Amino acid sequence: MEDINILVIDDEIEILNLIKNVLKKQDYKVTIKNNAIDINKDELIKFDLILLDVMMPMIDGFTLCKSIRNEVDCPIIFLTAKTMEEDILEGLSIGADDYIKKPFSILELRARVEAHLRREHREKQQILSTNGLKFNLKSKELYFYEKKIALTKGEYKICEYLAKHKGQVFTLEQIFIEVYGFDKESDNSCIREHIKNIRAKINKYIENPIETVWGIGYKWI
The missing domain is CATH 3.40.50.2300 (Response regulator)
Known part of the structure; x- marks a missing residue:
């Protein structure tokens, strides 16, 4: 059980x-x-x-x-x-x-x-709370308390992926595949730019939880 x-x-x-x-x-x-x-x-x-x-x-x-x-x-x-x-x-x-x-x-x-x-059949709001941030996994939105953080679709996907696997390190390629899939014709270096933008947006509210692991990739701390 x-x-x-x-x-x-x-x-x-x-x-x-x-x-x-x-x-x-x-x-x-x-x-x-x-x-x-x-x-x-x-x-x-x-x-x-x-x-x-x-x-x-x-x-x-x-x-x-x-x-x-x-x-x-x-x-x-x-x-x-x-x-x-x-x-x-x-x-x-x-x-x-x-x-x-x-x-x-x-x-x-x-x-x-x-x-x-x-009889608990309540429709799950699917909330993930971590580091003072709140992910609405259903609407794909990120909040600091009641303030919505304006992320692009790609930026949100990166944040959700890392937050769901808090503490685990992912390479640029792993993050790129998670966000865009295998067939996307682009360079996975764009993930660096996305993370730079994410940090700028989240740092307005709290210290950014995405940490660079030099020589490997990124993790949510």
Whole structure:
């Protein structure tokens, strides 16, 4: 069975350990966090479901949900002692898929998680987040926060290819074939010019993540 990765965020260690033990018995891979401050948004795309406590210090569940909903496609289920209707409606309006009210039974927790994983057919937004940049793999656009970086089709293809294989070094020829294919009548040295232009555009926002590996080619760091 393909690994199912679940992230649980709650400031109560006892609840974290309880949920982890319950879900691990179902052969799920479970990552636990006792606060929202330590969340690395670049890693969120690996999770298939997120269980998120509402009432937490520093950053509460509603705030975190708002900040990550456009980054992830998986179901988000709130864990909450709040039972007032307006609180439930608020949570659903900002992107939550469901609520589990504390205290909850092990059977309820397991059933809710399994149900959401079974019926998760949300159209994937196909977002890749790295180095402070966000790739929309569906629309083929690159963003720094909400600011679109104006890349040509070729420039975008280079960025996406390198970012998807972060840390791996590619030669000019490998990048050229990925972008243009085998039949393109051109010199692969044009890739150097494209990367020069990419760097100029991205450097307006952050330090450019494309590194030259002398004598070999380029990599996304």
